[in-house]
Amino acid sequence: MNNHDDNQKNTILNDAEKNLLMDHNYDGIEEFDYPLPSWWLWTFIAGGFFAVFYIYLYNFAGAPSLAQEYQKELAKVEAKREEQRKLTGNFDAAAYKVWNERPESVQQAALVYEENCLSCHEEKGKGDIGPNLTDSHWLNLKRVTAGDIYGFILVGNEDNGMPAWADELSKEELFAAVKYVLSVHNTNAPDGKEPQGVEIK
Amino acid sequence: MSTDVAYEEKDLESFSYDDKLTKLFVIATVIWGIVALSLGVWIAFELANWKLNLDLPWFTFGRLRPLHTNAAIFAFTGNAIFAGVYYSTQRLLKTRMGSDLLGRIHFWGWQIIIVLAAITLPLGISSAKEYAELEWPIDILVAVVWVIFGVNFFLTIKKRRERHIYVAIWFYIATIITVAVLYVVNNLAIPVSLMKSYSAFAGVQDALVQWWYGHNAVAFFLTTPFLGLMYYFIPKAINRPVYSYRLSIIHFWSLIFVYIWAGPHHLLYSTLPEWVQSVGMAFSIALWAPSWGGMINGLLTLRGAWDRVRKEPILKFLATSVTFYGMSTFEGPLLSIKSVNSLAHFTDWIVGHVHSGTIGWNYMIISGMLYYMVPKLWNTKLYSNKLANMQFWSATIGLVLYIVSMWVAGITQGLMWQAVDETGKLVYPNFIETVVKIVPMYWVRAFGGTLVLFGFILLVYNLYKTIKLAPKQEEEQEFKALPLSMNPLDTHGGKHRKLEGIPLVFSILAFLAILVGTVIELVPSLVSNQFVVKDSRVKPYTALEVAGRDIYVREGCYTCHSQMVRPIVSEKLRYGRVSNAAEYVYDRPFQWGSRRIGPDLHRVGKKYSDMWHYRHMLDPRNVTPGSIMPNYPWLYKNKVKFKQLPKKLTILEALGAPYSSQEIDQAAINAMAQATSMMTGLVSDGVPNKMVDKEIIALIAYLQRLGVDMGGKNEVSSVE
Numbered sequence: 001m002n003n004h005d006d007n008q009k010n011t012i013l014n015d016a017e018k019n020l021l022m023d024h025n026y027d028g029i030e031e032f033d034y035p036l037p038s039w040w041l042w043t044f045i046a047g048g049f050f051a052v053f054y055i056y057l058y059n060f061a062g063a064p065s066l067a068q069e070y071q072k073e074l075a076k077v078e079a080k081r082e083e084q085r086k087l088t089g090n091f092d093a094a095a096y097k098v099w100n101e102r103p104e105s106v107q108q109a110a111l112v113y114e115e116n117c118l119s120c121h122e123e124k125g126k127g128d129i130g131p132n133l134t135d136s137h138w139l140n141l142k143r144v145t146a147g148d149i150y151g152f153i154l155v156g157n158e159d160n161g162m163p164a165w166a167d168e169l170s171k172e173e174l175f176a177a178v179k180y181v182l183s184v185h186n187t188n189a190p191d192g193k194e195p196q197g198v199e200i201k
Numbered sequence: 202m203s204t205d206v207a208y209e210e211k212d213l214e215s216f217s218y219d220d221k222l223t224k225l226f227v228i229a230t231v232i233w234g235i236v237a238l239s240l241g242v243w244i245a246f247e248l249a250n251w252k253l254n255l256d257l258p259w260f261t262f263g264r265l266r267p268l269h270t271n272a273a274i275f276a277f278t279g280n281a282i283f284a285g286v287y288y289s290t291q292r293l294l295k296t297r298m299g300s301d302l303l304g305r306i307h308f309w310g311w312q313i314i315i316v317l318a319a320i321t322l323p324l325g326i327s328s329a330k331e332y333a334e335l336e337w338p339i340d341i342l343v344a345v346v347w348v349i350f351g352v353n354f355f356l357t358i359k360k361r362r363e364r365h366i367y368v369a370i371w372f373y374i375a376t377i378i379t380v381a382v383l384y385v386v387n388n389l390a391i392p393v394s395l396m397k398s399y400s401a402f403a404g405v406q407d408a409l410v411q412w413w414y415g416h417n418a419v420a421f422f423l424t425t426p427f428l429g430l431m432y433y434f435i436p437k438a439i440n441r442p443v444y445s446y447r448l449s450i451i452h453f454w455s456l457i458f459v460y461i462w463a464g465p466h467h468l469l470y471s472t473l474p475e476w477v478q479s480v481g482m483a484f485s486i487a488l489w490a491p492s493w494g495g496m497i498n499g500l501l502t503l504r505g506a507w508d509r510v511r512k513e514p515i516l517k518f519l520a521t522s523v524t525f526y527g528m529s530t531f532e533g534p535l536l537s538i539k540s541v542n543s544l545a546h547f548t549d550w551i552v553g554h555v556h557s558g559t560i561g562w563n564y565m566i567i568s569g570m571l572y573y574m575v576p577k578l579w580n581t582k583l584y585s586n587k588l589a590n591m592q593f594w595s596a597t598i599g600l601v602l603y604i605v606s607m608w609v610a611g612i613t614q615g616l617m618w619q620a621v622d623e624t625g626k627l628v629y630p631n632f633i634e635t636v637v638k639i640v641p642m643y644w645v646r647a648f649g650g651t652l653v654l655f656g657f658i659l660l661v662y663n664l665y666k667t668i669k670l671a672p673k674q675e676e677e678q679e680f681k682a683l684p685l686s687m688n689p690l691d692t693h694g695g696k697h698r699k700l701e702g703i704p705l706v707f708s709i710l711a712f713l714a715i716l717v718g719t720v721i722e723l724v725p726s727l728v729s730n731q732f733v734v735k736d737s738r739v740k741p742y743t744a745l746e747v748a749g750r751d752i753y754v755r756e757g758c759y760t761c762h763s764q765m766v767r768p769i770v771s772e773k774l775r776y777g778r779v780s781n782a783a784e785y786v787y788d789r790p791f792q793w794g795s796r797r798i799g800p801d802l803h804r805v806g807k808k809y810s811d812m813w814h815y816r817h818m819l820d821p822r823n824v825t826p827g828s829i830m831p832n833y834p835w836l837y838k839n840k841v842k843f844k845q846l847p848k849k850l851t852i853l854e855a856l857g858a859p860y861s862s863q864e865i866d867q868a869a870i871n872a873m874a875q876a877t878s879m880m881t882g883l884v885s886d887g888v889p890n891k892m893v894d895k896e897i898i899a900l901i902a903y904l905q906r907l908g909v910d911m912g913g914k915n916e917v918s919s920v921e
Contacts, residue, residue: 013442022446024691026367027292029433030442036451040497044455044490051483058479065475070768070779077770080625115631119824120813129812129824129886161810167774168630 081167088154088171091147099175109183112176116169120161125184127193130162133181134189139197144185149178214362214684217677218291220578222304226284227574229312230567231661233276236319238654240269245647247831248798249640254831259323261831263757267334268322273559274332274422275343276315281567282426283311283350286373288574289433290357293367295682299356303349310346314339325755326396330411330790332418333387337398340388347384351377358704364688365701368449372429374704375457375711379421382715386723387414391852393845397751399852404785405472405733406726408793409465413723416464423558424526425457427566428495431523434570435502438515444501450697452494457711459488462718466537469546470767471793472782474732477722484718485537492530499523514589518569521597525561529554543769544615547797549639549646553607560600560653568592568660575664580674584666592656592663599652602645610642618797619771627774632800637827736783739910741858742903744846744868745875749903751849752836752896753792761830763794764803764907777804777908784911787858799830806909811879812886814901836897841876843869843894875902 013021020032057063064072099105113121117130125133138144139160140152153174156164169177247253247262254261291298298304317339321327327334335343354377358366366374387410390398400407436443443449465473465481500523503510510516532554536545545551576583583589617635620628629635690702700707726732742750753759766772766780773779780803785791809817813824818836821828846868854860864871876898883898884890892898 017442021442024365026363027289027295027433027437028440029293029367029436031368031446031449032442032444033447034445034501036445036448037497040448040490040493043493044451047487047490051487054483054486055480059476066470066478066768070770073770074773077621077625077774080623084624084626119826120810129810129816158807161813163808167626170624170626 084170085166088166088169088174091150092171093147095171096146096150096175096178099172100179105176105179108172109176109180112169112173113180116165116173117177117180122193124187124189125181126189126191131196132189132193134184134187134192135195136186136201137195137197137199141200144182144200146178146182149181150174153177208683208687212683212687213681215679215681216295216297216362217679219287219298219301219304220677222298222301222308223284223288223574224578225308226280226287227571227578229280229308230277230284230571231657231664233272233280233315234567234657235654235661237269237272237277238650238657240265240272242647242650242654244269245643245650248829249643249647251829251831256832256834258325258756258835261756261833263760263831264323264325264327266760267327267331267757268319270332271318271322271334272315274418275318278423278427278559278563278567279311281563281570282376282422282430283307284574285430285434285570286354286426288578289369289430290354290373293363293370293433294357294361295363295680296357296361299353299360303353303356307346307350307353310342310349314342314346317342321396325757327755327757328388328390328398328400328790329754329757329759329792330387330400330407331415331759331795333384333411333414335388336396337388337390337392338395340384340390344381344385344388347377347381351381355704355708360685362682362685362688364685364690365698366704366707367432367701368443368446368453369429369432370704371449371453371701371707371711372425372432374708375453375715376421376426376429378708378712379417379425379457379461379715382719383414383417383421387411391856393849393852399849399856400790401856402727402789402791403857404788404791405474405782407789407791408468408471408785409473409477409726410723411791412467413461413464413719416467417461419555419558420460420463423563424460424492427563428456430570431495431499431519431566434566434573435499435519435523438513438519438569438573439503439506439509441502441506444498444504448494448498452491452498454714455491456488456495458714458717459484459491461715462722463488463537465722466542467795468793469537469539469542470769471765472780472785474726474782477726480722482537482539482542486534489531489534492533493527496523496527496530499526514583514586514593515569515572517590517593518565518572521593522562522565522569525557525565525600529558529561532557543767544619545611546767547763547795547801548611548615549607549642549796550611550615552796553604553611556607557600557604560596560603564596564653564657568596568657571660571664575667579668579671581667581671584663584670588659588663592659594656595652595659596656599649599654599656602649602652606642606645606649610639610646613642614639618775619769621771621774625774627771630775632775633825633827636798636829640829733782733786735786736781736911738912739783739786741787741853741860742906743871743875744850744864745841745872745899745902746906747849747853747903748841748843748846748872748896749899749901752900753903754790756833758802759792759794761794761796761798763797763801764791765793766801766803766908772801776801777808778912780908781911784908787853789853789856799828802904803908806905806907811883811901811905812888814904815883815886815888815897818897818900833897836900837892837895839896840894841872841896841899843872846872872899 020034022031022033120128120130121133122128131139140157141148154166156162244262244265287298318335321336322334326336328336389401391401392398402410462484463481465477466485469478503520510520535541536554572583572589614635617629622628691698766776768779816823818833820832821830847865850860850865850868854865876893879898879902880890880893
């Protein structure tokens with residue numbers, strides 16, 4: 001019935017296989033009718049049951065929603081952060097002094113500045129997107145002390161683009177940022193950005 | 202079976218096959234295959250080295266990535282599907298195709314679509330919905346040509362000489378029906394101009410429709426037609442019967458029924474209502490066995506002749522393709538599990554998964570098909586088995602490098618994003634750290650992709666030589682078979698057997714099978730006003746922001762940036778407040794994205810100063826050392842098309858954005874006023890005043906608006 005001779009080369013089938021052969025043929029293609037592999041059938045059934053069970057569990061049986069799970073996780077992390085805020089929230093002048101005297105504090109200050117501040121305040125604080133840190137003019141400070149700088153970095157000022165760093169930086173990293181700012185203060189970079197804000201002597 | 206019927210020689214009808222059409226599609230397949238794979242390799246290198254974006258708009262990743270995906274799906278695999286379907290359908294139904302003319306219109310129509318895509322996508326003419334980026338006039342053309350293909354196919358079924366339709370034909374039927382439905386619904390849009398439209402759906406609804414489409418483009422364009430082709434080419438090439446007829450039946454129906462539900466697994470942890478998410482995930486898990494039914498039937502058909510699989514290139518490609526099909530259809534359900542998804546989503550793991558399907562399954566099976574068909578179509582022998590084997594190894598090694606590098610990159614980056622230390626802070630707060638870390642994997646992937654491309658070049662050369670050395674074509678071969686009327690319906694083979702003899706009923710049932718999931722998942726969202734709880738604080742974009750958003754869409758920013766802060770603690774720490782469905786009601790199209798090559802942008806509004814963005818778009822490395830984002834110098838030269846804004850706002854208003862008639866009429870003036878007010882700040886930072894009407898200002902206006910309507914980035918929302 002078909003004009004293809006492919007069929008005659010067909011791999012020889014044994015008797016068991018011949019019994020399973022269906023009596024149809026499409027362009028020389030024949031089909032067995034082997035039973036479904038049992039492991040496959042069980043996977044198939046289990047998949048169906050899982051789907052029904054899962055939909056029931058999450059839509060009718062009160063399994064926690066994404067928002068609930070998120071709230072739970074968030075509460076855990078918030079607790080940790082609250083701990084941390086207690087540590088960083090107020091400027092600890094004594095701890096700053098101790099840290100500041102460590103020899104590696106210079107390097108740490110430069111590193112924290114580079115990773116977090118450089119993109120806006122430019123090299124050595126000469127200012128770019130953010131204001132020049134090397135002059136004596138300030139937009140957000142009343143006094144130029146380690147404590148005041150620390151306090152401002154913590155909260156930032158969303159209106160003029162300075163982010164709040166309280167939740168980004170650890171206590172030591174905040175110290176490092178403060179140290180760097182103080183180290184470039186009044187160096188008056190020759191190619192620095194023009195002064196902004198009020199002069200503080 | 203027709204041997205049971207007594208017949209005389211005079212009853213036999215003569216016919217021939219329209220193989221010229223198949224040949225055309227074969228040639229188109231190899232040409233577009235080279236194009237699609239080369240584009241993939243090029244953009245892979247762009248990610249490894251940003252300089253390859255060349256500072257030219259039409260070379261940037263954001264514009265070429267859509268071209269790569271569309272070329273790979275519609276041009277390369279599309280033409281391969283048509284070649285294989287035209288070749289096998291005629292033989293399986295013992296007839297010539299319904300109409301030679303419709304076949305030609307189909308062929309040339311499809312090639313015109315591809316050429317139009319290749320022109321418009323690099324120009325940034327894009328509707329920014331993944332794998333559906335083509336703009337509305339081309340969409341219409343796609344739908345028309347697809348329907349022509351469908352008509353020709355069903356005409357062929359009508360004039361068949363084989364009463365019952367074989368399993369390959371079942372899959373072709375499901376493909377033709379479903380792709381038509383998917384494509385038309387997802388591309389519904391209102392035109393603004395010849396090359397710009399706004400999606401008929403907004404925000405969450407748009408996302409749901411898009412991923413119902415996106416996932417089923419994988420299902421009904423990259424999977425079902427190829428399962429059909431597998432059922433033809435594997436038994437033909439190995440000359441063994443198909444393993445199990447009853448397995449064919451059960452896996453066909455379960456596959457098409459279940460597949461259509463699985464789309465929402467692309468939107469887990471998004472603001473899509475949770476019932477849709479859990480249904481999507483549940484069906485994705487249930488999809489595992491139906492998918493593996495196809496793999497088993499393929500692999501067990503090859504059983505008993507493994508010695509030949511080792512030797513013959515065609516069988517090697519076919520066996521490998523089915524194996525990778527099995528692998529990626531196991532990985533898919535795995536990635537749909539919520540907890541796995543929270544890690545893998547937005548990472549390269551997904552990219553690797555997609556390519557284990559598209560290269561492992563589609564590329565491999567297409568190669569096997571071509572090596573089978575070309576010598577038969579040109580009546581000759583394959584030029585070189587050795588070259589074919591070389592391609593096999595080159596492609597396989599390249600693919601393994603691709604998959605493994607993307608696993609490593611994806612899992613590494615996913616873990617880095619989520620790492621929170623004991624003080625409740627992100628371990629890697631700077632997104633760029635997580636980018637720099639995986640750039641070496643981008644090089645490995647690009648190299649792997651190159652090997653896959655190299656393999657395909659070998660195939661093209663091999664087939665070229667084969668065709669070149671083929672004898673001059675004789676007349677079309679004549680075949681003889683009994684007419685359909687002498688081919689009675691098999692009434693003893695069970696209900697399904699009977700159904701196979703009535704293709705019209707079969708097609709209607711297949712249509713109903715895909716309609717169930719579609720209706721249950723989509724309709725409630727599309728007809729209900731309650732689906733997204735509105736928030737009066739969320740206002741439509743200003744005219745300037747609309748202009749900026751259209752630039753965001755044009756540049757394909759969504760190919761690298763998401764706009765969806767998921768309810769996951771590390772995301773809240775990194776980006777700010779978790780996203781809320783109400784925030785997207787004016788987003789046409791939605792821009793949630795699927796991959797974070799760069800950071801999420803939903804809370805970028807007001808995070809940085811205008812000047813930061815101004816610097817950043819000019820040269821991202823200026824503010825983010827190590828960034829792999831392209832430069833966008835043309836945004837500083839192109840002027841905003843202010844004149845188009847009233848028209849754009851009119852359309853958006855018609856779609857539901859509450860603009861007043863004053864806002865619409867004065868759109869251009871209002872936009873200019875907003876740009877002017879933005880300039881005050883920028884000018885003080887040294888930006889020349891003449892930039893006021895440039896695209897960069899509109900884009901910044903849009904970026905600064907993102908995610909701010911419901912309060913600052915840390916304000917508590919109803920979700921929390």
